[in-house]
Amino acid sequence: MAEEAKFKCLRCMSEFCLPYTPGVTEERTCPNCMSNSVRRLKEKKE
Amino acid sequence: MADVGRHPNIELLAYSEVENVAGYVGNFTVTVRKKARYVDVKECTACGDCIDVCPVTAPDEFEEGLATRKAIYQPFPQAVPSAFVLNIDECLGNNPIACGKCLEVCDKDCIDYDDKDEHVDIDVGTVIVTTGMEVYDPTELDEFGYTRYENVITSMEFERLINSGGPTEGHLIRLTDHKQPKTVAFIQCVGSRSENKGNPYCSNICCMNTVKDCLLIKDHYPEIDIKVFYIDIRAFGKGFEDLFQRSKEKGAIYIRGIPGEIEEDPETRNLKLYVENTTAGGTDCHEVDMVVLSVGVHARADSDAIQKLLTLQRSQDGFFLEAHPKLKPVDAATQGVFFAGCAESPKDIKDSVTQAGAAAARANRLMMQGKVSVEAITSTIIPDLCKACGICVKVCPYNAISCDTKAKTPAVVVEAACSGCGACSAECPFGAITMKHFTDRQIEAQIDAMLEYNSQDKVLAFACNWCSYSGGDLAGTNRFQYPPNTRLIRTMCSGRVDKKFVLRAFARGAPIVLLSGCHFADCHYINAVHWTQRRVEKLWDELEKKGIRPERLQLEWISAAEGQKFATVMRAVEDLRQKVTPEEIEHTKKALAGVLEPPKPKAAAKKATEEEAAAQAAA
């Protein structure tokens, strides 16, 4: 099972979870506006 | 097959596996492992004496397990070379004291239990991939009861049953009682055109295979009733509609609908098919003696290995992807590599033969010339700037670059293998690679010119030649409206778009930059588009660190067929542009002012001279 990570669409600014495998580049699409400008939100270190 | 075996210019390496392919068009070295056969091919006359004495029996793969073979056997009657092979894992003669019967009986002393695999290197100019496909295994489709009910068989098994060279010598029988069936049902699209199990695509050959099977049955056994359950019959080839009509005239009944369930009558072993009546509604039950599942095909399980060996591309369905669907339908993206047959997509014999002829002609054309012309867009290393870090070697999808990182000698590009994606140039941290016709200076000059006046009103977009730029063309020819302030810079691949181009555009006052390329599955440079994505992800981080909103750099994958998407994206990006304030643009210009400073004199001079030389060479 691939892990999930939080992503943010840089067009409509919505946030959502998508499958994510570290080190693997994948084509991603925003489920809200269909943009491919989808950026992974990195967890901020405490 | 026999002709191929006899041809003076063809060396046939049967029972062998390609283990490595090195080099490039015109200069491939293929390493082949000739597997140990344990039988001397030159001496063996396939007399069959060994078969008579071999005590081991195993399921015959060629007969789909409907018959048995011995541990020493000929894979199938027409096999070339016409010689036996010994399966050493099944053979007892591994230990001659235990058996060794074939060794004793063979007059020609062909058997050698100590035979070893042999590796050979073959130098070739071109490679044609004809690795074929695999047939879908319908066991997972529980509703059809394959392997649970013996009288449910696949079309491949049926093929052996009706074949005069098969285990029943062509007599069609049920497997449970060995009697001739009275009714046979065919179920179409098993493992094809399904989103749930099997494959979503049409396997292309199954409809006509069933039509052929119906005609075969009706020719030999006119009394057998045939029912074909289908979604729609795809009889689109030359003469195919005729055959389809003939099978109907001969009595085959075609029923629209795929059975949802099959049940076996435990006494008669007959099969009850429950299927929706698409005309009258409700569910019908059809009782038949035998069911043939018309199974689809899929890409070979070992396609990954072949893909890596030859740096090939694959489409979403798993089959190998041609360089261009219309203009280069038998060429791989890697120069000098071609496809024929089902390795590229499911197809019938006629199409396979046509494609094989085309692939042979394409390969021949290259080899007759004795030289290749490469497009004048390849990469060039500037040795003085190269630090031999080896990054470009990892980046190049075509393995066109070599670099001895230990000896610290500058990288070398094999131009014949380079396709000109430009990913290496964009990734080289030392600016040591320039692209002919797409030099840094040329692209930077375009950025500067486009943003010279009223930069705040422009949307600067980088578009790859094959997909996004063509998508833009399509939007234009279809009259899809998009904002007129879009300024496009064409590169061969989005992988060419260097980080410094994006930063330069922002430093020149661009409110928004769009980077667009092919969808991952369509990338014309195998996987160069992955580098684009990685670079953009890093750029978003970098922009954010500099206090620039990352959303000002947009990323979109637009195919050549997506004119509509191109227009939609451009409108959306224009909306984003309108939200960028003049203050923001000014802040960005200041934050990135360093980007516009000329590079160090020595490096700049070197690069300029090399780029000019490259431009001249290209011209």
Ligand code: SF4
């Ligand atoms: S990435 Fe650049 S510096 Fe590194 S080896 Fe390749 S050309 Fe040389």
Ligand code: SF4
């Ligand atoms: S331009 Fe592309 S294909 Fe050519 S050497 Fe660079 S990465 Fe390889």
Ligand SMILES: [Zn+2]
């Ligand atoms: Zn979105």
